[in-house]
Amino acid sequence: MKINNQNLKNMKTTKFFVKALLCLALVTSFTSCSDDDDPAPVNEEEIITTLTLTFVNNANPLDFVVLNSFAADGLEDGMSTETITGNFTAGVTYSLSLGLLNTSENPAEDVLNGDIIPEADEHFFAYAVNGLDMTMTRDADDVPGPDGSNLGVNTTWVANSAGTGNLQIRLIHEPTSVDDSNEFGSATGGSEDFNITFTGVVIN
Amino acid sequence: MKLSALFVTLFCFQIGFTQKCDSVFLGEIRDFHDNTPIVGATVYIQNLNKYVASDNNGKFKIENLCKGQIILVISHIGCETKTVSYMIEGDLFKSISLEHHIEELNEVALRAKENKTTQTAQETIIKTDVLERYSSLSLGDALKEVPGVSSINTGNTIVKPLINGLHSSRILIMNNGVRQQDQEWGIEHAPNIDINNAGQISVIKGSGALAYGGDAVGGVVVLKPGRIINKDTLYGRTILGGHTNGRGYNITSTLTKNYSSGWFAQLQASYKRNGDFRAPDYNLTNTGLDSKGFSTRLGKRNFESGFEFYYSYLNNEIGILGASHIGSVFDIERAINSGQPLLIEDFSYDINAPKQDITHHLAKANYYRRFQGFGKVSVQYDYQYNQRLEFDVRIGDRRNIPAIDLTLQTHSLLADASLDSNLERKYNFGIMGRYQNNFADPDTGVRRLIPDYDKYDFGIYGTTEWQLNDDLILDAGVRYDFSRIDAKKFYLISRWEERGYDEDFSDIIIEELPTQLLTNPVFNYHNFSASAGAKLDLDNYNQILFNYSLASRPPNPSELFSDGLHHSAARFELGDLRFGKEVSNRVSLTYSYNSTRFRLLSEVFYNRINNFIYLRPFDFVLTGRGPFPIWEYQQTDAQLYGIDLTVTYDITDAWQFQNKSSLTKGYDKETDLPLIDIPPFSTINQIRYTNSKWNNFSASLKSEWVFEQNEFPDFNFEVEDELSGEMVLLDISTPPPAYHLLHFYSEATFDLSEKTKLNVSLSVNNIFDTSYRNYLNRLRFFADELGRNISLQIQLNY
Structure with a gap:
């Protein structure tokens, strides 16, 4: 009698278990069939493909110098090509206008006005020159940056004397502290979104 | 005695007049789990209606048996009564194991x-x-x-x-x-x-x-869960802890209900939380943790058969040191040169980007049944769901969108037969089938680090264990695994060509987009593995173990498919579709000496790994953030060897000294370079005082001495600062100097009632608040390790 009961129990357990296994197998087959389609491509949204610095002679709007950096896969991790159009003239004052675009989107996305300026308190443009006698000021109407600084979007540049050298622009994201008392600007902490140096910039 | 003789006579009479009744049955009763002899078990010989008992060695003897079947009913206090039958055709020796519940109970309750x-x-x-x-x-x-x-x-x-x-x-x-x-x-x-x-x-x-x-x-x-005992009981455990460093706290509780019928149920939940940790000189901003876990078990477990359902859930939200977020190699250079993190804020429990948020579900069901004279057969199904979200420092409305969003689902079916009816010749066979699917969510807006894939695994194995005599055990095993990975991966056309895949893999392209290619790599791997070993007891004190094992590992998805910027490491990492499996031959020798006061365990090994896959620098890529090193996964032949020592000496009953030391060496045989990330020599000395009379009080002082790793591959590189034209050295290879730390731990256990115990422990880690960096911490470029931490933990067993 006791043995029969035990057997019955075991049979029940076995049956239950077989059922459970079947159910689980069914679940398995459903989930494994669910995503047979090809995955969708990801076009990086955050990338900057094109950086353009346009220096326009304040006295003559037809006289300008364009520094351009282009990376099809994005400046962050793609190979970039720098081109310089035109030369500076000693003694001339220029206004710099910046352009940051993502041309992998159609139409091209304006990263400067769309992303960076709305979050100006977390970004900072720092510039530097080497071998070039230039001075630079952040304009009064520049966009306010972190900690009472000027972001560095609207700037004025003076080419002092003739020479050839390098000009660097960096965009720093979430810097710990920034300092624009030296107008070119410096920052500590944070991470660089880009760090581009144009070599062979000429002042005639 | 006379009466039993009469029975024997009568019994023989029943079977036949011609049979001689002079066979001897020798039996040995052992604990099913650990093979220790069971003393004083009652053996009832059903067909003779006769009783004998097992002696001090668990042995018993039945004489004057006739040919034919005998049925023995064996019982022992705390054991499940077991009925076995044997055919007597002459003298016979059998070892019989009993499921010994009292022993198990002791294991759980004591040690x-x-x-x-x-x-x-x-x-x-x-x-x-x-x-x-x-x-x-x-x-x-x-x-x-x-x-x-x-x-x-x-x-x-x-x-x-x-x-x-x-x-x-x-x-x-x-x-x-x-x-x-x-x-x-x-x-x-x-x-x-x-x-x-x-x-x-x-x-x-x-x-x-x-x-x-x-x-x-x-x-x-x-990892094995706590043992289940077949007894009507309800017990639990709660642990509460508080920690000064990171202002952390944790709580965990387990409640178990068991029945003598074998049914059991268990519930367990944990919660851990801490804010920013602190190095001796500064806060480690954004190093908080929020961890929630839950698990439950339900089932029935008897000697003959049983089943279990198990489910566990774990969610970890882990902050990653804010200062470790870097954009360029110049950022990493500034971090290394500054000597302290470039982002230090006041203490906070907040967890911001960069961070990880990982959820893991695990469910399993298993069933086993023991067949007398055969062994145990078990089947298991399990399912795992793993979701990994990694949040990077991003801008705009993408701030709250993870940069990595991977969902990995795995189903496995296992069947295993363990033939242990003959304890001197055990055999174990099994098969395994597994299906895995990885889904990388494209909504991240970041190109997938790991592609979508389906992976199929099938394995079959057999192992055996031979007890040749009381002192020598041999074991051996073989296994075959088939593994197939079927991925759908996008490659940037520039990368595809740079890797030379356009020549070798043009047939796997399934779609061409303006800048990307969708490919369908499908790879099959056949893996053989084996092992063999011996365990020899030289005498009561000395034991030697020898083991040889062959293992093969197919390349993992990151080794095959990686192609992109690894932010936290400031490098490009490139996998290779051409990789084959990695094959390891490892021999190990263990010597142990155990006397009452002195114990020594010495383990040496040599591991030769062919086609060892590892990352090493290869080239540079000039990006808009400056030059970045490209690290490639490469295959090489490697060898590792080392020795691990544990020495324990009980100076008196109260004082104990222990030393644990470990030395590991690893080399790339092809380039003759040391392998990266090999732990330096370390030695830990501990002195412990115990006094069982003071509520099981114990206190220990531990010295941890980690040497500087002198053997490392020099992967330092120089990059040009384009503005100044100067070369800048990035020292990413040199290991940090040696360090020495002291830790203290003490505990006592109080009996609150017959069934309730309270354990209180106090520990101090890094007593002298020593500043140090650890070679094996990938964030060592950015910050020191943790400073002093004082913890108080209260544990209640009820």
């Missing part, structure tokens, strides 16, 4: 007995009482109790076990019988396991445990 998974492998067990000390920490921290096991860290909460210098895909983690599948290939992907779930952990160096898998080039970590 877990060593219950090793393997015979000849280098296996170390971490018992419940030690695990309880790590209640607030991670699996990787607890495993460092084992000499030869260190950890590779990303910060202080992402801790991955490193066994004899190997980690990640080379270590197999078994969580309650389920092979953990949680994107373990990544160096910053810690095992998603709540240590409070485990009742015991076995660490097996090398791949000797073939039943779990054949690809454990580094080792196997086996």
